[in-house]
Amino acid sequence: MNKSTELILEYAKELAKQNVAGSGDCISVKSGAEMFASDKDVRLEDLTENDVLKIKLSDAEGEYALHARIYAAKKDVSAVCHCHPAWVAPIARCGATIPAVTDDMTQIVGRNCKTCKNTAKAIVRNLKKRNSTLVSSDGCVTTGRTLNEAYTCVLVLDKAAHCFVASAALKKNVLINFFEAILMNVIYKMKYSKKNQENLQSEEGNS
Amino acid sequence: MWDKNKENELRQLVKDSGVRLLEENLVQGTWGNISARLDEDHMLVTPTGLDYNHLTPEDMPIVQISDPSVWSDGKKPTSERKIHAAVLASRPEINACIHSHPVFATIMASCRMPLPAFSDELKEVMGGDVAVGAYGLPGTKKLKEGTVAAIRGRNACFMANHGVFCVGRTMDEAFNVLRVLEKNVYEYIRRMTLEKTGKTEYTDDLLFDLFVKSKS
Numbered sequence: 001m002n003k004s005t006e007l008i009l010e011y012a013k014e015l016a017k018q019n020v021a022g023s024g025d026c027i028s029v030k031s032g033a034e035m036f037a038s039d040k041d042v043r044l045e046d047l048t049e050n051d052v053l054k055i056k057l058s059d060a061e062g063e064y065a066l067h068a069r070i071y072a073a074k075k076d077v078s079a080v081c082h083c084h085p086a087w088v089a090p091i092a093r094c095g096a097t098i099p100a101v102t103d104d105m106t107q108i109v110g111r112n113c114k115t116c117k118n119t120a121k122a123i124v125r126n127l128k129k130r131n132s133t134l135v136s137s138d139g140c141v142t143t144g145r146t147l148n149e150a151y152t153c154v155l156v157l158d159k160a161a162h163c164f165v166a167s168a169a170l171k172k173n174v175l176i177n178f179f180e181a182i183l184m185n186v187i188y189k190m191k192y193s194k195k196n197q198e199n200l201q202s203e204e205g206n207s
Numbered sequence: 208m209w210d211k212n213k214e215n216e217l218r219q220l221v222k223d224s225g226v227r228l229l230e231e232n233l234v235q236g237t238w239g240n241i242s243a244r245l246d247e248d249h250m251l252v253t254p255t256g257l258d259y260n261h262l263t264p265e266d267m268p269i270v271q272i273s274d275p276s277v278w279s280d281g282k283k284p285t286s287e288r289k290i291h292a293a294v295l296a297s298r299p300e301i302n303a304c305i306h307s308h309p310v311f312a313t314i315m316a317s318c319r320m321p322l323p324a325f326s327d328e329l330k331e332v333m334g335g336d337v338a339v340g341a342y343g344l345p346g347t348k349k350l351k352e353g354t355v356a357a358i359r360g361r362n363a364c365f366m367a368n369h370g371v372f373c374v375g376r377t378m379d380e381a382f383n384v385l386r387v388l389e390k391n392v393y394e395y396i397r398r399m400t401l402e403k404t405g406k407t408e409y410t411d412d413l414l415f416d417l418f419v420k421s422k423s
Contacts, residue, residue, distance in 0.1 A: 018232065090415055096422075101317045103345060103369045104238050104308055148258070152236035159235065159310050167318030169417030170399050174319045176368050180344055191256075200258070 004029050004036035005052045007204055011151045012038055015083060016045035020158050022084030022139065028067045029079045029147050029204070033057055035071065037064055040082075066120045070143060073124045077131075078201070079147035083154050084139030087161035091115070092134040098157070098164050100176040105160035107188035108153055111181035113140075113160070132157055146200040209245045217243045218264035220378055221251050225259030228307055233385060239307035239370065242291035243378060248272045250295055254282035272296050286346035293355045294374060303378040305385055308370035311392040315339070316365040322388075322395060332387045334361045342367035363388050 007029055015021045021044040028037035038044060039051040040063045053064075060068035067080045091098060098113040100106045105113075108131070115134040116126040123141055126133035132142040132153050140157055144150030167173050176184075224241050228234045242252045251267045253259070268281030275292040278284050285291075291304045315322055315337075322337040324330045329337075340357035343350030354372050357364035362384045363373040371388060375381030397409045404413050 086411070094419070101368065102308070102313055104235065108236070148236075155235040159308075159313065162310060163314045163317040165418040166314040166396060166414055167320075168421045169414050170314075170396065170403070171318040171320050172421075174317065174368065176342075184344065 001049055002036075003204070004031050005049060007147050008036055008038055008052045009047060009049065011081075011147050012044040012047040014151060015081070015154065016043075018155055020083055020085035020154050021045060022086075022089070024139075025081075025083045026063050026067070027079070027081045027083075027147070027150070028064070030057070030071045030077070035060070035064070035067060037067060040064075066123060066141075069120050069124050070127060070141070074127065074143060076145055077143040078204070079144045079150040081142045081144075081147075081150045081154050082135075082139065083142070085154060085158035085161070087158050087165060088134060088140045089138070091161050091164070092139055093137055095136055096134075098134070098160050099173065100178075100181040101163045101167065101173060102156075102160050103176065103184060104156050106176055106181040106184045108149070108156050109142075109160070110185050111176075111178065113157060146204050148200050148204070209249070214245060214251070214269075215264070217245060217251050218267050221253060221267050222259075222262055222264045224305070224378055224382070225253055225262060227382070228305070229259050231386075233309045233389070234307040234370075239305070240285035240287050240291070241306070241378075242270075242288070242295065242304045244272075244295055244302040245269065247299070250288075250291060251281075252284045252288050252291055255285045257282065287350075289346075289348075289351045290354050290372065293351055294358060294372070297355070297359075298374065300376055301374045303375050303381040305373045305378075305381045306366075306370060307373075307385060309385065309389045311389050311396060312365065312371045313369075314396065315392055316370060317368050319365075319367050321365070322392060325395065325398075326391060328387055329391050332384055333363050337361060337363050337365060337388065339365040339367055340372075342369075345369070 025044050026040040028035045037053050042051040055064050057068045092115050095115045100111050110130040115136050116122040118136050118138050134140050142150045142153035221241050221243050240253045242250045244250050252270050266282045268278045268284040270284050270288050271277040272292045272295050275288045319339045324335050338357040341353030373381050373384040400413050
């Protein structure tokens with residue numbers, strides 16, 4: 001089994017274990033002019049080696065074309081997770097934006113996470129300045145320099161969605177200041193996560 | 208000065224505790240940090256920004272409690288070492304600290320709501336209500352001072368829009384504080400949701416209905 005297939009299987013199991021997987025999920029990693037992607041018709045918890053597809057970026061269609069367009073638009077991205085976590089999905093359904101509710105969200109995701117139309121063009125546009133987006137009537141698409149980073153984005157985004165919903169329902173949202181949120185995001189990308197991502201890139205074989 | 212065997216045991220303990228945080232879903236990614244006291248002026252802490260699964264016991268740096276800018280061995284220590292040092296300096300009975308971002312406790316932290324000591328378990332394990340420390344950017348003096356003030360006389364506090372800080376006489380005790388806090392926050396949210404909706408059985412949909420009402 002090649003390294004990319006191993007990675008897809010490992011993180012598919014992790015996403016399922018963390019209860020952030022749903023039907024229609026698809027995760028991929030870029031490998032040169034190709035990508036390895038999970039079969040979108042197979043639930044992540046049921047994924048086997050035979051369900052990991054090797055697809056030429058230039059020939060990708062449907063769900064896989066979305067991943068290919070993201071890789072083409074964002075050169076620093078090596079992994080994409082298209083998932084439907086329990087707390088993210090209802091927010092995406094009502095077209096809301098998750099604001100800066102937690103420090104870890106502002107660091108890894110950005111100062112907010114907006115919902116866009118469910119089209120490849122809109123998703124790619126929303127990902128221009130962020131590494132994650134909510135997708136209307138669907139779920140979320142997260143990206144990363146490594147699959148580990150895209151996976152962590154899904155976890156942190158779902159937790160932020162849960163915090164956003166619960167704190168508004170029980171008391172009120174207290175948001176992080178705009179400039180502090182931007183600052184944390186920059187520090188995370190340029191400094192805090194740098195060494196770990198370099199280690200992971202070399203381990204995942206996409207350095 | 209401490210015994211080298213004790214140091215090696217604590218190095219392994221800190222490493223294992225980091226992995227435990229991930230395995231129990233009490234933190235995501237590289238966030239959160241852990242410390243264990245070596246002697247009255249030294250502690251072992253987790254390094255900054257590295258995946259717990261990939262750390263070795265030797266990666267844990269030794270940090271001086273009276274001046275946390277001084278460290279040796281291991282990799283660059285967590286930027287939150289000043290909070291760990293301040294808590295260990297002011298609480299000689301405490302030997303282990305855990306800072307993490309568990310889901311339910313982070314909800315309280317994100318709406319900056321203290322947790323009343325509504326159960327005997329909370330009174331016994333936390334020592335009373337759980338307060339929220341003032342917001343500060345990670346690694347700042349403001350965050351340190353807010354956390355130290357909020358945890359005074361207690362075994363845990365919330366860190367505004369961030370996570371929690373828990374302490375114990377041992378690492379197991381600190382983990383127990385963290386787990387009890389998470390469990391009781393869930394119970395508190397469940398009770399508040401039922402009270403607000405007038406229902407008798409909790410589901411996540413109830414919380415979402417309240418959210419939709421709050422936004423309309």
